[in-house]
Amino acid sequence: MFRKIFKHVKKLPFSTPKRYVHEIPEHVKDVETAGNPPFSAMVQYYLHRALQVAEGDLIESLKRHPRWSEEKRKKRVKDVIKMMTSIANIIEINFPILRNSGEYELITGYRAHHCLHKLPLKGGIRFASDVDRDEVQGLAYLMTLKCACVNVPFGGSKGGVRIDPKKYSSKELQSITRRYTIELLKRNIIGPGIDVPAPDMGTSQREMAWIADEYMKTFGYKDINSMAIVTGKPVFQGGIRGRIEATGHGLFKCLEQFVESKEWMDLIGLKTGFADKNVIVQGFGNVGQHACTYIVPAGAKIIGIKEIDGSIFNKDGIDPFDLQDYYTHKKTIVGYPKAEAFQGELLEEPCDILLPCAKEKVITAENACTIQTKIIGEGANGPTTPAADKILQERNILVIPDIVCNAGGVAVSYFEYLKNINHVSFGKLTKHRDKEVITHILKSIQDSLKGANIDVEINPHDDLNYIMECSTEADIVASGLSLVMESACRGIKETANRFALCNDLRTAAYVWAIQKIFLSFEGQGLSL
Ligand SMILES: NC(=O)C1=CN([C@@H]2O[C@H](COP(=O)(O)OP(=O)(O)OC[C@H]3O[C@@H](n4cnc5c(N)ncnc54)[C@H](OP(=O)(O)O)[C@@H]3O)[C@@H](O)[C@H]2O)C=CC1
Numbered sequence: 316m317f318r319k320i321f322k323h324v325k326k327l328p329f330s331t332p333k334r335y336v337h338e339i340p341e342h343v344k345d346v347e348t349a350g351n352p353p354f355s356a357m358v359q360y361y362l363h364r365a366l367q368v369a370e371g372d373l374i375e376s377l378k379r380h381p382r383w384s385e386e387k388r389k390k391r392v393k394d395v396i397k398m399m400t401s402i403a404n405i406i407e408i409n410f411p412i413l414r415n416s417g418e419y420e421l422i423t424g425y426r427a428h429h430c431l432h433k434l435p436l437k438g439g440i441r442f443a444s445d446v447d448r449d450e451v452q453g454l455a456y457l458m459t460l461k462c463a464c465v466n467v468p469f470g471g472s473k474g475g476v477r478i479d480p481k482k483y484s485s486k487e488l489q490s491i492t493r494r495y496t497i498e499l500l501k502r503n504i505i506g507p508g509i510d511v512p513a514p515d516m517g518t519s520q521r522e523m524a525w526i527a528d529e530y531m532k533t534f535g536y537k538d539i540n541s542m543a544i545v546t547g548k549p550v551f552q553g554g555i556r557g558r559i560e561a562t563g564h565g566l567f568k569c570l571e572q573f574v575e576s577k578e579w580m581d582l583i584g585l586k587t588g589f590a591d592k593n594v595i596v597q598g599f600g601n602v603g604q605h606a607c608t609y610i611v612p613a614g615a616k617i618i619g620i621k622e623i624d625g626s627i628f629n630k631d632g633i634d635p636f637d638l639q640d641y642y643t644h645k646k647t648i649v650g651y652p653k654a655e656a657f658q659g660e661l662l663e664e665p666c667d668i669l670l671p672c673a674k675e676k677v678i679t680a681e682n683a684c685t686i687q688t689k690i691i692g693e694g695a696n697g698p699t700t701p702a703a704d705k706i707l708q709e710r711n712i713l714v715i716p717d718i719v720c721n722a723g724g725v726a727v728s729y730f731e732y733l734k735n736i737n738h739v740s741f742g743k744l745t746k747h748r749d750k751e752v753i754t755h756i757l758k759s760i761q762d763s764l765k766g767a768n769i770d771v772e773i774n775p776h777d778d779l780n781y782i783m784e785c786s787t788e789a790d791i792v793a794s795g796l797s798l799v800m801e802s803a804c805r806g807i808k809e810t811a812n813r814f815a816l817c818n819d820l821r822t823a824a825y826v827w828a829i830q831k832i833f834l835s836f837e838g839q840g841l842s843l
């Protein structure tokens with residue numbers, strides 16, 4: 316069945332797969348069965364597992380150098396793999412801030428650069444009390460893979476500050492954000508052409524606005540591209556319409572590529588379409604909230620939401636827009652009057668689609684056997700451990716992996732970056748012109764018909780009217796995001812087919828990304 320699904324995919328220059336045995340390194344071997352593996356080891360394990368599938372193909376692709384011996388080709392691939400599987404740079408910074416209480420507190424922050432095959436690097440900044448070196452490193456790996464997976468021309472990075480943002484006032488958070496920014500700038504770690512941060516857990520437009528302002532008033536004072544220091548900014552400060560909801564929106568677009576496909580739904584025994592599909596979501600933050608607001612209008616029912624301080628359930632469905640209003644006022648979903656409080660383990664309740672949109676390592680070997688869903692859409696980064704991943708595959712649960720499922724955020728960040736370095740918003744130069752062109756085309760057809768004695772009035776139908784009227788920045792961003800998700804999903808499906816990976820979409824997505832990272836490393840030479 317897989318063969319016939321993928322006919323229209325543009326091929327990368329790789330031929331039929333020939334398997335070589337890529338060795339999973341000793342230090343990540345245990346991860347396959349570990350209950351709670353270190354996060355970066357877990358991502359490295361997934362990367363090596365995919366390299367086992369991809370390596371032969373990468374070696375074959377070097378046959379384009381006809382004079383190279385087989386040995387030389389193998390060696391070259393090994394060298395590129397070494398670069399792909401190591402961190403280029405990671406920094407830890409410690410700085411004091413003055414708390415409102417008058418006490419000083421030492422704050423620890425990190426920024427990791429994974430692969431420098433493309434610049435600038437890109438990755439969010441997380442504020443959470445469990446941020447550490449290992450986590451930031453693993454998240455940077457994921458960013459490289461994610462950008463390659465959705466064809467966004469950035470390398471991968473990630474940053475984090477080890478604080479619980481709820482325990483600090485807005486003024487204190489501003490001091491922390493500004494100081495963290497300055498410390499990174501002093502060391503040339505971030506910059507519009509170096510590494511461009513964005514929001515992640517615990518940060519939002521507000522922090523991005525502070526970062527942009529800090530840069531513009533200090534190191535970026537004479538930099539015409541200073542706005543491009545960070546993405547996810549408020550629109551009034553150079554941000555782009557559609558970035559706030561981009562990750563949830565992209566998650567929906569990605570799910571759509573599988574849920575609307577008969578072949579993929581047949582594989583897991585579900586009907587196509589979102590209508591009447593029951594969904595459970597973990598995390599009602601940026602990603603979770605917006606995913607819900609797209610999936611419900613498409614026909615699905617959100618029956619349960621799990622948050623850090625409690626879960627809610629309603630078998631008839633929860634209105635995400637109404638819950639958003641409640642959440643905005645109360646800062647919690649607990650006590651929401653149109654659903655019941657749920658006491659048990661919500662992730663293990665029966666549903667069709669489970670969306671982990673909060674934290675890493677929430678689906679482990681412990682609950683992978685009891686989870687009762689058909690599809691998992693990974694809104695969070697790294698929610699599934701390798702041991703769980705294996706169990707889910709065996710249980711024929713379709714896991715749509717983070718590196719594509721939550722890539723809508725970085726895709727729209729890329730559009731924002733382009734807007735900033737181009738110094739013009741999307742649609743500004745073309746909106747009126749496009750409308751004029753369409754009007755003239757219709758008129759020209761009408762005139763030609765008249766010349767042939769056919770006297771009809773040609774009017775745009777509703778869809779064309781919609782296109783004529785809706786070429787605002789938000790529409791252009793939404794359509795760009797759709798295209799990005801569609802083509803990434805097509806590439807992943809094709810890869811799954813070509814390497815006979817069956818329902819292992821994670822390995823397919825990694826192989827798809829690895830091929831592109833390899834091409835860019837290999838083509839540009841490995842060292843200065
Ligand atoms: N923002 C973005 O653009 C992107 C985010 N991601 C990933 O998505 C995930 C969520 O990020 P984002 O939505 O931005 O973060 P937010 O901080 O906006 O939201 C996270 C939500 O999850 C809740 N939460 C935390 N831990 C748990 C838990 N154990 N059980 C249930 N709920 C929990 C948080 O509660 P509380 O606030 O009370 O702690 C919060 O409401 C992260 O893995 C992030 O890396 C991926 C791509 C892009």
Ligand SMILES: O=C(O)CCC(=O)C(=O)O
Binds near residue numbers: 437440513696
């Ligand atoms: O928008 C971005 O640049 C990065 C978002 C991010 O951190 C992520 O995708 O995990």
